[in-house]
Amino acid sequence: MCELLAMSSRRPTRLTFSLETLAAHSGRTGRYRDGWGAAFYQDNDVALFREPTAAGDSALVRFVEAQGPGTTLAISHIRRATRGAVTLSNTQPFARELAGRMHVFAHNGDLSGIERTGNLAFDHYRPVGTTDSEHAFCALLERMRGLWDSTSRLPSLDERLSIVSQFAADLRKLGPSNFLYADGDTLFAHGHRRIQAAGDIAPPGLFLLSRRCADADEPVHAVGVTVAAGFQEVLLIASVPLTDENWRPFAEGELVAVSAGQVLTAELA
């Protein structure tokens, strides 16, 4: 099991979260020694930082925390290897180009038997590593490809939601399936089940915090996010609440679409 974190904001914001803090909040510090990654959208492209080493020991993490790029959409993942060796190619998030924009995916869970699941096969996109998570991403892009290739415009939110929703339903049949998927326009977050503090596998798999920051002369330093001065909407999604604020748990199988710091839709399984 791994830890997920996403940030969406109305205006470009620096994500100064501590990956170590994220691990600490999960209550299982020290079990996430196998890799970390963070993707920062810049228009249709992403700056992607990944290492197959513990985030706590990493000079690159300290660089990203202190001087990472400003963005309106960031996705981060820390890994405890359950399937696949500790290599760069098995380190999330994964990023691939589709229709001239980078798509990003990060997953937490266990998708037993995905390699034998016919409707989650792929052709166009192939995994570089050996994780079930990257297999799932390739299968999702395979389904998305027809939609994006059939038009030069941005496919509608409903069209994209329909594909992501069916994909999520197919993953849930295999095992715990919490994921973050972004296409450069919208972030799709799916909460399912995860190993809870007591050791049982149960929902919630993700939590959401929405915050509005009023005008301010000085930047507001909140956990995880340095919000630029001025009005700003920021939305955080994480495996566990990172503050004492009122984080909303995802229902089992809930799929939320987010853009510019705002929830666009939330649909239950």
Next chain:
Amino acid sequence: MCELLAMSSRRPTRLTFSLETLAAHSGRTGRYRDGWGAAFYQDNDVALFREPTAAGDSALVRFVEAQGPGTTLAISHIRRATRGAVTLSNTQPFARELAGRMHVFAHNGDLSGIERTGNLAFDHYRPVGTTDSEHAFCALLERMRGLWDSTSRLPSLDERLSIVSQFAADLRKLGPSNFLYADGDTLFAHGHRRIQAAGDIAPPGLFLLSRRCADADEPVHAVGVTVAAGFQEVLLIASVPLTDENWRPFAEGELVAVSAGQVLTAELA
């Protein structure tokens, strides 16, 4: 015009080159303020660092120089924008997955009219940015795709060389076409023409330095590369000689294939 640098070695090596030094050796310091990037292969995947800012001002460059990952194949590029805005998506090297491995491309030159050149079109891969260089990369992968998809083995060097050679010939018709292309197994380097110190556009477009380091108890610090103790073969390819050693200029249109610090083949146009 931009600057290219590649390093291939028999055993994993840290590439501690200075991007600023590379620019300085070009004799046009200060003209390369528009971005830099470096790709470090780790098995079939790459750790890719890019910024649409001057290398000399970058904290990320200092991180990469001091603590970048060890590798047997690295490709770097510094940019002076001639086509396309100063954005991350226009910052090289470019990396895409084909057949489950990351392919990397960096180009220096000017490919006028590439968007109207029918046999350099693409379908499967689309540019994320707006440069002629990324257009060329998508066209190359389009040609490579059939070869890789038709087999589960590594296509032979001859098969791959044949495609790269024809691709290079097609680029040369458009304008200066120095490029580095790697498929995770082999590095293909093509030298053509570039803007020389005197201002004329002429060969050579690239230079090559091959060095063998005998056994040593201590690491050998050479310009650009920290060679681990012990016997090692290291090959450098750059836009301009970076030392006073005997760098061999590429002939106009020469295509060199490199792996594990050794030249596999070199063919003239």
